[in-house]
Amino acid sequence: MLIAILSFAVVFTIVALVHEFGHYLVAKRSGIRVPECGIGFGPRLFSFKKGETTYAVNLIPILAYVNVSGESEEDDPSCPEDQKFYNKPLFVRFLLAFLGPFFNIVLAFLILALVFTFAGVPKSVSNEIDKISPNSPAEKVGLMAGDKLLSIDNAPVVKMESSIDYIHKHPDKQLLLKVSRNGKELIFKVTPKLDPKLNVGLIGFSPKPLYLQVSPLQALYFACQQTLSMIALMFVILWKLFTGGISLGELAGPVGIAQITGTYAQSGLLSLLSFVAFLNVNVGIINLLPLPALDGGRITFMLIELIRRKPIDIKTENKIHQWGLIVLLGLMAAITVNDVFRIFRPR
Secondary structure, rough: HHHHHHHHHHHHHHHHHHHHHHOOOOHHHHHOOOOOOEEEEEEEEEEEEEOEEEEEEEEEEEEEEOOOOOOOOOOOOOOOOHOOHHHOOHHHHHHHHHHHHHHHHHHHHHHHHHHHOOEEEEEEEEEEEEEEEOOHHHHOOOOOOOOOEEOOOOOOOOOOHHHHHHHHOOOOOOOEEEEEEEEEEEEEEOOOOEEEEOEEOOOOEEEEEEOOOOOHHHHHHHHHHHHHHHHHHHHHHHHHHOOOOOOOOHHOOHHHHHHHHHHHHHHHHHHHHHHHHHHHHHHHHHHOOOOOHHHHHHHHHHHHHHHHHOOHHHHHHHHHHHHHHHHHHHHHHHHHHHHHHHHHOOO
C-alpha cells in the first residue's frame, strides 16, 4: 500500500507539473500575469516570490497548479488589463489552453523514446514467467518467477501468445502445466480463474517480454507510432463509454489509479514508465474534451467566439465552467466510492 501511495504521488505530480508548465510557459511568454504556482495542496510548507509570481510547495505533494490572471472575474484589481488572460488575442488564449494537454502527450512520447532507446522495443514474450500475481492460482500451486513453460495439457509451447490464449479460453477448467525450473521438469495442476470484466480465464502470471534493440532514430519512430496508438485507443475507449460499451463503473478514479500505479511500480521501472506514458496520453486527451472546466471546454468557447466574432461574457463563461467543475467532481466522487467498494468487495 505504501508503494502504491508513494508511486501515485510521484507519478501524478510529474503529470500535473508537465501539464501546468505548458500553461505557465505561454502565460509568461505572452505577458499574462501569473500570481501563483505551486506543487501540492493543503497548508503551505514554504514559498518564495520572484517577480510577480509566488512559487509554493504545499503539505500534500500531489498535483500542481498555475493561477493565471483573467481566467475569472475575481482577479486582483491591481493587475493591469493588458496582463489578463481574457484581454489577450484569441491565438494566445488558445495556445495557453492547448499546451497543457499537448505537453502531457509530448512527455508520453519522450518517455517511450527513452525506453525504446535503452531497453529496446517490445517484440513478443518468451515462455519464461516474469511475475506472479499475489494470491493468484499460479502462486497457490507453487509456480515461480523464472519458471519456463514447456507445455499446457501436453501441447508444447511453441508461441507463448497462443498458449496464453489457450489459458484465457479455459476458465474454471483444470490445466496441466509442465515447466522447467533450474534444469528440472515439474508438473503443476492449475485452474484458471474467470475474470468477469475481461471474460477470460487467468492463472496470474505475466511472461517475460522480449525486446528488439533499435537505433535512437528508430526509437523515435516507434515512440511516435506507440503514442499515436495510445491516442487512438483513448478515442476507442471514449467511444465505447459514450455508446455504452463501457460502463462508468469500470472506470478508475484516484484510488483505483493509485492501486494500478503501485502494481506497475512493483513490476519494475519499464512497466511503470510505460504506464506513466499511457497516463499522460489519458490526461492529455481527456483535458482536450469539449467539456466545461476542462481545457477543451475553454477552447470550445474560443471557437464559439471565433464564429460569432465576439467574446462570450467572462462571467457567463465562468459560471458554466463552475457548474461543469461541480459535475466533474461529483462524477469523480462516485467513481472513487466505486473504487473503494471494489477493494473491499468479497471475491
